[in-house]
Amino acid sequence: MFEENYKFQYYLYLFQKHFRKVLLGLFLLILILTSVKTIGPEEEGVVLYVGQYNRTVEPGLSFILPFGIERMYKIPVQRQLKQEFGFRTANTGNNTRYSSENFADESLMLTGDLNLANVEWVVQYRIVNSYYYLFRVRDAEKALHDMSESAMRKIVGDRTVNEVLTVGRQEVATSVEVLLQKMCEEYENGIRIDQVVLQDVNPPEPVKPSFNAVNQAQQERETLINQAEADYNRIIPRARGEADETVQLAEAYALTRINGATGEADRFTSLYQEYAKAPEVTKKRIYLETMERILPKIGTKVIVDERGNNVLPLLNLDQQQPKSNP
Structure with missing residues (x-):
């Protein structure tokens, strides 16, 4: 019992002796933690003095007033951010896994021809003005989420379900990107839209087999048309x-x-x-040339006079004489 009281008195003595040092150490630790801030290379720091904007700090080591007098918000202005609609990525890497939760309330929308389509998309954006991002719009991330959903519903509502499912997907994504950027400029939320990507567009599950059959028929039609054009x-x-x-x-x-x-x-x-010029001479020449062409084609030849009295049977007309050179 005496030993326990002695130890207690001893520890109490040590605590009282080093209390100021311990208190000073805690004070210095809190001072350092609340005044020294490190800003990453893709970030910039927005400093608030007693709740009011004071300055913007570049990447690197920075100092602010301690004990909550000044507060710093680190904004990733050099990093591309994204928001997902209709699905959520649970794990990225070699084998990407998606959340099994149902997000049909934000992806199921009505098309212009009064059909339903399940649209999943991704909005990629950057923060280009940290001041506007923090102070011009309350909760800029949620506001961007609502604006993206509103823009997509508007664009999809102006098109038929076939356009959204097939040939009009790129046009839908481009139109949403333009409209969403215009809304961000009107709200002055300090965000720039880099790209809108339609991840997947499907009909609702109850009518999905019918839509697949229609798409298959359209593909077969296109194939036949291409074959006909090739022929x-x-x-x-x-x-x-x-x-x-x-x-x-x-x-x-x-x-x-x-x-x-x-x-x-x-x-x-x-x-x-x-x-x-000379009728008689020409006649005789024509006659002789004609006989020269005709007589070699005749078989046995016998020449007689007009009355048939004089006969020349020995005249050798079967052999063609070679033409002499002039």
């Missing part, structure tokens, strides 16, 4: 080439015939002109 592009040029070839052959044949007829006409004209 058209293969057959029509070949037929045109064959037609052009036939036309060219006909033109060549016509040109040959015309040139031949022209030559024959010129020959006849030349012959007639010679005949007009």
Whole structure:
């Protein structure tokens, strides 16, 4: 009992002796923790003095007034942020996992032709003005979430369900991006929209099989159209080439015939002109040339006079004599 009282008195003595040092150490620790701030390379610090904006601090080591006199908010102005709609990413990496919760209240929306579509999308954005981000809009993140959902519902509501599900997806994303950026500028929330990406667009589960059947039929139709266009592009040029070839052959044949007829006409004209100059001589020459062409084609030849009295059976007309060079 005496030993326990002695130890207690001893510890109490040590505490009283070093109380000021302990108190000073705690004071210095709190001072350092509340006055020394480190700002990352992708951030900037917004300093409030007694709840009022005072200054903006660049990345690096900074000092502020301790004990809550000044407070600092670190804003990631150089980092791309994102908000997800209709789904949530639970874990990123090699095997991305998504939350199993149901977010149909923000993704299920009505199209322009009064059909339902389950639209999942991502808004990628950056904070470009930390002052506007903190003080112009209360809870800028939630405001951006509400604006994104409102913009998407407006754009989807102006289009048919087929446009949203198929060919109009990129146009929807671009239109939402433009509209959302315009809303951010009107609200002056200090946010710039980098991109809006439609993650997935599906019909509601009860009618999903019917929509899939319609999409399959449309794809088959497009396939048949593409095949028909391919056949058209293969057959029509070949037929045109064959037609052009036939036309060219006909033109060549016509040109040959015309040139031949022209030559024959010129020959006849030349012959007639010679005949007009010396009719008897020309007649005799034509006769002899004609007989020269005809007689070699006849078989056995017998020459008689007009009355048939004189016969020349020994005249050798079967053999063609070689033409002598002039």
